[in-house]
Amino acid sequence: MFFDDLLDERKKSILKAIIDDYIDTAEPLGSRTIARKHGIGLSSATIRNEMADLEEMGFLCQLHTSSGRIPSNLGYRFYVDRLMKRKELVPEELETIRSMLDDNISELTQLIRQVSVLIARITRYTSVAVTPRIARNRIKTVRVIPIDTYKGLVIVVTNTGIIKNNVVYFCEPADPDMLIMISNFLSSRLPGLTTENIDDDLVLGIRESVYIPDELLLPVMQGIRDCINQIDGSEIYLEGAANILNYPEFCDIIKAKDLLNLMEEKSVLAGMLQGLLSSKGLSVRIGTENKMDQIENCTVITATYSYKDTILGTIGIIGPTRMEYSRVISIMDYIRDKVNIEIKRLVGSGDDNIQ
Amino acid sequence: MFFDDLLDERKKSILKAIIDDYIDTAEPLGSRTIARKHGIGLSSATIRNEMADLEEMGFLCQLHTSSGRIPSNLGYRFYVDRLMKRKELVPEELETIRSMLDDNISELTQLIRQVSVLIARITRYTSVAVTPRIARNRIKTVRVIPIDTYKGLVIVVTNTGIIKNNVVYFCEPADPDMLIMISNFLSSRLPGLTTENIDDDLVLGIRESVYIPDELLLPVMQGIRDCINQIDGSEIYLEGAANILNYPEFCDIIKAKDLLNLMEEKSVLAGMLQGLLSSKGLSVRIGTENKMDQIENCTVITATYSYKDTILGTIGIIGPTRMEYSRVISIMDYIRDKVNIEIKRLVGSGDDNIQ
DNA sequence: TATTAGCACTCTAGACCGTCGAGTGCTAAT
DNA sequence: ATTAGCACTCGACGGTCTAGAGTGCTAATA
Numbered sequence: 001m002f003f004d005d006l007l008d009e010r011k012k013s014i015l016k017a018i019i020d021d022y023i024d025t026a027e028p029l030g031s032r033t034i035a036r037k038h039g040i041g042l043s044s045a046t047i048r049n050e051m052a053d054l055e056e057m058g059f060l061c062q063l064h065t066s067s068g069r070i071p072s073n074l075g076y077r078f079y080v081d082r083l084m085k086r087k088e089l090v091p092e093e094l095e096t097i098r099s100m101l102d103d104n105i106s107e108l109t110q111l112i113r114q115v116s117v118l119i120a121r122i123t124r125y126t127s128v129a130v131t132p133r134i135a136r137n138r139i140k141t142v143r144v145i146p147i148d149t150y151k152g153l154v155i156v157v158t159n160t161g162i163i164k165n166n167v168v169y170f171c172e173p174a175d176p177d178m179l180i181m182i183s184n185f186l187s188s189r190l191p192g193l194t195t196e197n198i199d200d201d202l203v204l205g206i207r208e209s210v211y212i213p214d215e216l217l218l219p220v221m222q223g224i225r226d227c228i229n230q231i232d233g234s235e236i237y238l239e240g241a242a243n244i245l246n247y248p249e250f251c252d253i254i255k256a257k258d259l260l261n262l263m264e265e266k267s268v269l270a271g272m273l274q275g276l277l278s279s280k281g282l283s284v285r286i287g288t289e290n291k292m293d294q295i296e297n298c299t300v301i302t303a304t305y306s307y308k309d310t311i312l313g314t315i316g317i318i319g320p321t322r323m324e325y326s327r328v329i330s331i332m333d334y335i336r337d338k339v340n341i342e343i344k345r346l347v348g349s350g351d352d353n354i355q
Numbered sequence: 356m357f358f359d360d361l362l363d364e365r366k367k368s369i370l371k372a373i374i375d376d377y378i379d380t381a382e383p384l385g386s387r388t389i390a391r392k393h394g395i396g397l398s399s400a401t402i403r404n405e406m407a408d409l410e411e412m413g414f415l416c417q418l419h420t421s422s423g424r425i426p427s428n429l430g431y432r433f434y435v436d437r438l439m440k441r442k443e444l445v446p447e448e449l450e451t452i453r454s455m456l457d458d459n460i461s462e463l464t465q466l467i468r469q470v471s472v473l474i475a476r477i478t479r480y481t482s483v484a485v486t487p488r489i490a491r492n493r494i495k496t497v498r499v500i501p502i503d504t505y506k507g508l509v510i511v512v513t514n515t516g517i518i519k520n521n522v523v524y525f526c527e528p529a530d531p532d533m534l535i536m537i538s539n540f541l542s543s544r545l546p547g548l549t550t551e552n553i554d555d556d557l558v559l560g561i562r563e564s565v566y567i568p569d570e571l572l573l574p575v576m577q578g579i580r581d582c583i584n585q586i587d588g589s590e591i592y593l594e595g596a597a598n599i600l601n602y603p604e605f606c607d608i609i610k611a612k613d614l615l616n617l618m619e620e621k622s623v624l625a626g627m628l629q630g631l632l633s634s635k636g637l638s639v640r641i642g643t644e645n646k647m648d649q650i651e652n653c654t655v656i657t658a659t660y661s662y663k664d665t666i667l668g669t670i671g672i673i674g675p676t677r678m679e680y681s682r683v684i685s686i687m688d689y690i691r692d693k694v695n696i697e698i699k700r701l702v703g704s705g706d707d708n709i710q
Numbered sequence: 711t712a713t714t715a716g717c718a719c720t721c722t723a724g725a726c727c728g729t730c731g732a733g734t735g736c737t738a739a740t
Numbered sequence: 741a742t743t744a745g746c747a748c749t750c751g752a753c754g755g756t757c758t759a760g761a762g763t764g765c766t767a768a769t770a
Binding site: 106107140141143145146147153155163165166167169226240241242245256260264346 | 459461495496498500501502508510518521523524581594595596597601605606608612615616618619701
Binding site for chain 2: 751
């Protein structure tokens, strides 16, 4: 990479010292401070010259003449790609992760929600998690259960382990035996279908092959469709939104409000997580690398979780660009692995593949 | 009430003018401004004297000598109890309520979540909703559904219309027919029981009356118990937390953070809503009437929703003590009625009573 | 030739005024 | 009982000044 040629070792170590320190203190760094605090055997004047170079190359910037330097977005980018060393997780962090994931979690959405809480707590930034909007789910089980004369409960289980239910209303009294008949019929007919297959043609096909009164069949099929819409329409979990107020970059109430408002718009959040959905690795988007204006001073780190090469969703955090990259990236990586293992436990009991 | 004797008409109208204006502007009111803006035919000097009286009686206070007056908590209390006129809902508000509640909502928790969003949007404060922690729920339907060899799905429906499900794991392969047998047995045995009845004695009783292998029965009963815990353990919905930042009383980032942190502690919120659970009327707790320090500058207004005299839960809003009482109280009252009607539609199809 | 000491310069944050205006309480006149 | 008038208080606002941290440049140094 041309980056490597661009900066010699001395520049790199100065840049790293500045960014490390700035991430810690949120204060612009001056040459004298660097010479004093970080054991680089150089005078402040020399460092000053190097800093001028680094600024000219775009890695640093100044808030005003005669202020110290702070990292630019490009600086952070270089830091994340080249300079930063991953920080080992400390025992407390490992213990928190263990205790929060070893609960008896029995369902995918429950797991993701729990992970969202976990990430917010452990990183001290804001976490976002999204279950994916994919039409890859296949129906595994469908049941219809009588509740009372005019009501029934439709349940759909997918191969990805998502369970949804829906109450359906009948305009005529429903014969329980007939409902059980419907349930048995559907549970032999629908499994294996993708969610897209549940359409009007299917209803017509069913009508031809077996007699079910429309007053029952139509509400039930609508109920199934509603379940599926809930499954395909992804859900979003947000945790630790108030955490951003702990960082001085959001001490301005206007900025804080903008960001919090954004966070309450779940649809916008969803779009934000769509990013690169590579199945391996983390996506780190720094400042303006995020397309949205409202988060141009934020970094968004996302990881995908998946089962058998199918991406099931995304977990991520939002924080200031001045983020503890080395700590957070390690944590996200570690938790992503854990989540994938949990998913394997939840979804797969070695029976069917997910494609 | 002694209150009525305490303040003559003139004092009342001055107090009302001050509070109305302060709710609107958030600025302390001076005697001259009152004389000018509100058509009381008195000079500023007279009003000044009255204001001094009102302050001495505790209805007003001053931030410092020679500042205008602002209402005290007692002032707000008197305003809410005696002075305020309810504000009619405007057409836009009615339309918002109609459109957000006429969606095809099929389940109680879904309704409450939707109401929470609605209230936050329409009042522009923060809304909280809680489903109740009551052991009054009775089991209406129980089903066990095979998912695959080692997994089943337990479903519990209560007479209050709550539906929960839980995946259970078997350590031995489960015979689907046996599961159906269990399902049929439990669905004849459990309905009508309260959630407290599901205990070890019950399991022993079942064991005696029918043969079910422990490898199946125990996980299933545990699954039912987990469902019940989810039902009894109330869920909390919070919406519009960022709204508080729109009010100048929270322009101080520290105060805002305190409040937002509080709001993220769902258990604390739950306690906050427990207040008076009278089945009629609203509870309005102003400032220090709330027992918690963190919200001593907030007012919490709560309403309960219920079905056939059984309180099912609480909806509420949190905002500054300088709240638009007349508007918000009308809205809360109106929405509470609407919710109760919706609940009747959801829960009751005229089959069983809830006690 | 690369590094460093020294110096003049820049800019911000904070302390310290003085002024203005809104508001009060009191007194005397109506 | 009400009001006009007056002296007083206090915060908000704007200007000035200073201290301190940091810079860039130049000349001296290893």
